[in-house]
Amino acid sequence: MSVYTQLTDDQFAAFCQSFGVSFARAIPITQGIKNSNWFIQTTDDTDGAPSYVFTLFEERPPADIEKMAVILNQLDGKLPVAAPLAVIESEAARTDNDKRYVIHYEDKAITLVPCLAGAHPEQTTQAMCHEIGAALALLHETLQALQPSEQYGVPLYPWSDVRDRESQFMPSDEAKLMRDIWHAYTQLPLATLPKGLCHLDMFADNTLWNLSLNNSQKGEARLTGLLDFTEVSAEHYVMDIAITINDFCTTWGDAEQGESVNFDRSKMAAFLQGYESKRPLGADEKRALPVMLAKAAVIFWLLRLNVIHYNRTEGRTGDNIMVKNPDLMKRLSAYHWSHVEKAQNTVFVLLNTHSNTDQNNQIVGVFSSITQAEQAREQLIRDQLTPDQLSNHSHFLIKEYTLDQLL
Template identity: 25%
Template sequence: MKVHSHQMSVYTELSSQEIAQLLTQFDLGDYKKHQGIKAGVENTNYFVTTSEHELVLTLFETLAAERLPFYLLLCEHLNQAGCAVPRPYRQNSGDILFSVKNKPAVLVERAPGGHIDNTEPYLEQISSGLAQVHLATANFEMSQDHSHGLAWIQHNAAELMASLPTQDQALLNQALAMFDQLPELPSGIIHADLFQDNALFDNGKISGIIDWYFAGYDSYALDIAITLNDWCLDDTGNYNRDYGDTFLTAYQHIRPLTLEEQQSIPLLQVQSATRFWLSRILAQRAHGESDDNITVKDPEIMKALLVNLIAAV
């Protein structure tokens, strides 16, 4: 198994003294070392080692502080429910969210393991992990809208439409017209972004479902569709139905799907591909190409998947 360590980004510099001082607010042992880590777009991240724990310190550079308690309390709830979700630690005062250099911040356990390159051996693990999350969010008291649901797609499609090439406009209109067929489906808080870079594995087992900052209320089947679209592809980037069947069978051992959910998944895969195609166009326009600090994913790859998925509905 080829594992590479989780990459994140550093925007706010912190000294060992500053982190040691922060740790006095917790009961997590004494400061040993820390290391800035590169990748994500919106956060500063450090690995922090104490005498007792391996931790990740995250400073939120752009996310509004008032939205953060929802995500942190959700992760705490899922961790306590036995899901593979790293635990956010509370300060001795009981606070789960605190401030570092005027940025909201959180200290979370560092999940062991790393990312995987070949998804096939891990399909049962990731689908079971997702099903357990869905069972556990059903009794989570808080809620908020899914920020990138159908309303987001419709709004951004309208904004972008005129600037797209003619054949892309036709493709987008074709996708948008299909969403009218979607029924009401069982819903709750979903992860909404469970790509391979948001899952960690240790010795073949799922050890961490991370990066919950798109989580919100939507259909559980949409969460499945989003995940299928990244984990169940063949070498050419098209949907692999055999992988999908393996995923769905394992999911249903834990949370059986209604017939309507099963029938809606192909259409929800179209919805998911449309969302990520549009979000990647927007990211590319905002940031240009990838550089040392920001990874910009190629919209054309998601567009090709969208064409493939529309043909399968």
């Protein structure tokens, strides 16, 4: 992540000693956009590999980071997370049940966590989407033990304020897109959608995987780390699902590729299958998902605009400051919204083109959204096709039909 606050080696050494760690070297981490982070090499790291990640939280108050430490300890042992080290207390200050995980520097919080093995994936696969879906569901289930959830999560950011500020400077078509998506979101049955503690930033670059050549060739990449729990809040689970899908199921082209945005709906179907293997979605959640996908993209569109605004007002400049292109999320918002608009007057019919019956193209399902039709198709492919047939999706076709029209 970006480095905003500069520390000396003497300061690093003193902070690390508070956690019982012998400091040798700090290496800046420049990916990301919010906090200042460094890898820490210790005097025991003979091979030169860092053992810890040192984070100075630029915006979140220390009390919020203390809550994050409780959340990570709740997940520790069930999911691959890096729980913060406890501060070494004197005998007089030590209590059995009151550990401290945060130290303060100029009203900012500092934590030290073990490095996790693995690497960030440059591209995701269907298998990885399935696994991260199952992991997110397990996260949702595990954190239900922390009640009331609002006391453990940080407050949700007032994105409507950012929307009102930024929309003044947008072209009219962009402002309308954002306004339409926001209105559709408010029309969802929000009061009845299940909610609890959510990660809300589960992008691929906040995960680690075993991506060794042998495993990659066999399609056996395994999740080894979940990172960045600073945004954990009490929110609708389907919003957390949408945020994760938006990154894991999208291929983001680099500048040489014209910064293209390519959403893969087969990856989304795999993600949902993985998620529902741990926590089945309710009917209202399935109906809400298409709008949530659009709203989640809008939130990250606004987040990136807000970072640009914040850097400008704070005078932040330099090579260590990373800014992500907000237009990518704008394009993803438009893509999802086009599917929402289309689905309002469309049904999706799932056909078996290799039915054993006398009729060709036997209808096996009719769905109100392409997402549900694709998820059903993926399940049928897994359940009914032989291993030799699995790569041939043409056994099951999805056709779209506009309502109230002659065929």
